[in-house]
Amino acid sequence: MDEKRKSMLKSLPKIDEIIGLLEKQGIYEKASREIVLEVCRSVVQKMRDDILTAPDKKLPAVTTDSAGAARYVLNQINNLYAYRLKRLVNATGVILHTNLGRAPLCHEALERILEVGRGYSNLEFNLERGERGLRYDHVSRLLCALTGAEDALIVNNNAAAVLLVLNTLAQHKEAIVSRGELIEIGGEFRIPDVMTKSNSILREVGTTNRTRLSDYEKAISPDTGVILKVHTSNYRIVGFTEEAELTRLVALGKQHGIPVFDDLGSGCLVNLSDHGLQHEPTVREVLATDVDVVSFSGDKLLGGPQAGIIVGKKDIVQKIKKNPLNRALRIDKFTLAALEATLMHYLTPEKAASSLRALKALTEGQGEVRKRARKLMNKLNKANIPHLTYEIREDVAAAGGGSLPTQDIPTVVLAVRHKKLSANRMEAMLRKTPVPVIVRVNENEILIDLRTVSEDEFGFIEDGLRQISDQ
Numbered sequence: 001m002d003e004k005r006k007s008m009l010k011s012l013p014k015i016d017e018i019i020g021l022l023e024k025q026g027i028y029e030k031a032s033r034e035i036v037l038e039v040c041r042s043v044v045q046k047m048r049d050d051i052l053t054a055p056d057k058k059l060p061a062v063t064t065d066s067a068g069a070a071r072y073v074l075n076q077i078n079n080l081y082a083y084r085l086k087r088l089v090n091a092t093g094v095i096l097h098t099n100l101g102r103a104p105l106c107h108e109a110l111e112r113i114l115e116v117g118r119g120y121s122n123l124e125f126n127l128e129r130g131e132r133g134l135r136y137d138h139v140s141r142l143l144c145a146l147t148g149a150e151d152a153l154i155v156n157n158n159a160a161a162v163l164l165v166l167n168t169l170a171q172h173k174e175a176i177v178s179r180g181e182l183i184e185i186g187g188e189f190r191i192p193d194v195m196t197k198s199n200s201i202l203r204e205v206g207t208t209n210r211t212r213l214s215d216y217e218k219a220i221s222p223d224t225g226v227i228l229k230v231h232t233s234n235y236r237i238v239g240f241t242e243e244a245e246l247t248r249l250v251a252l253g254k255q256h257g258i259p260v261f262d263d264l265g266s267g268c269l270v271n272l273s274d275h276g277l278q279h280e281p282t283v284r285e286v287l288a289t290d291v292d293v294v295s296f297s298g299d300k301l302l303g304g305p306q307a308g309i310i311v312g313k314k315d316i317v318q319k320i321k322k323n324p325l326n327r328a329l330r331i332d333k334f335t336l337a338a339l340e341a342t343l344m345h346y347l348t349p350e351k352a353a354s355s356l357r358a359l360k361a362l363t364e365g366q367g368e369v370r371k372r373a374r375k376l377m378n379k380l381n382k383a384n385i386p387h388l389t390y391e392i393r394e395d396v397a398a399a400g401g402g403s404l405p406t407q408d409i410p411t412v413v414l415a416v417r418h419k420k421l422s423a424n425r426m427e428a429m430l431r432k433t434p435v436p437v438i439v440r441v442n443e444n445e446i447l448i449d450l451r452t453v454s455e456d457e458f459g460f461i462e463d464g465l466r467q468i469s470d471q
């Protein structure tokens, strides 16, 4: 090591010195002694690493004084107070964006979370009988009314639901599934892996593009635990294809006394074709085939909190409830409170789209989206932000979240250009504002998709664009 580095290492501040400076600034108002000490140690360690690794040119810039270290520690402690999980504006046009928290919650769901979280609740207490109750009972009545199911159960998410159902029905037994349905949902969630973790044995049948009823039939043996059908949520096979209809699988299952489980993925409770979208079988329609059990997500097309909803025949749902794994996958009171409020909107399905934002974004007419785009442009024009120009244009949005993959949703975007800054630069800057705005980039402009932006978010967009033009 060179002499310069050696002497810098020697001049590193003592922890006590840094703490002495920080105490004068009232550091213990912000964090305990233990925490301050720990942060000091890591800061000095970082200074040491910087001295050892900085290239010669950068070496003079490495701090070694105690005042600099104290400032750094204070900064780190202040940073611990900054919320990392924050709201943002989704201007991407991807309605159920898994990275952006999927479905926003409705007003009532938020109110219920506050109400139930504020005090104690009857989460697992039966108020009529004054004895222990089940947490699922609060929403199972609603779910049965909305889907025609005999019984219902909610777990942490749909991946957990699939794991739990398979483990209950096919532990150490075979689960028969079509090769065309062995999908990856995203984030490394692959159906075959979940099946392995559930301790069920994957019995693939058919081919990627064609699987017939007879393929399932031939695979049935005394080792069969379940027939599994998986919604190929995020892709479609087109062309020369064939799949066994659910009704026929159900008949086959009945004939052999084998339960049939349909993982619907996005579980929809309203008729999307009423809104000019592709028909997606509703949960009620699926259950009408007499399938034994169905699972779907709470935060995809349903537009509620993250949850895995399991509905089906009473005896099977009861069995699933009793599985010890269920305890590890159970949902919390906030999710239940939000789900209950979300589901209530579906009692009048024609009104649900006006209250549930994801459903609204999916079904709203392009005309309404255009009106919003004009309003935003007027607002921004009035704001008179230098260097920016705007243009309204038609484009296509997407459902996202592995829902309706082939559905193009006509939308309207506001294209924004800056006289000097590149679109990538603008995109990055909008990501770093107090309420970040996430946009699409198209060559030298950014696109703000009004399908996923509501009017009460316009202020955040204006603030974000102002910060860009200040640069």
Ligand SMILES: *Cc1c(COP(=O)(O)O)cnc(C)c1O
Residues within 6 Å of the ligand: 157, 158, 159, 160, 162, 185, 230, 231, 232, 233, 234, 263, 264, 265, 266, 296, 297, 298, 307, 308, 401, 402
């Ligand atoms: C999305 C999806 C899942 C996973 O659901 P999460 O709620 O994200 O856990 C499982 N199966 C299918 C078919 C899906 O589309």
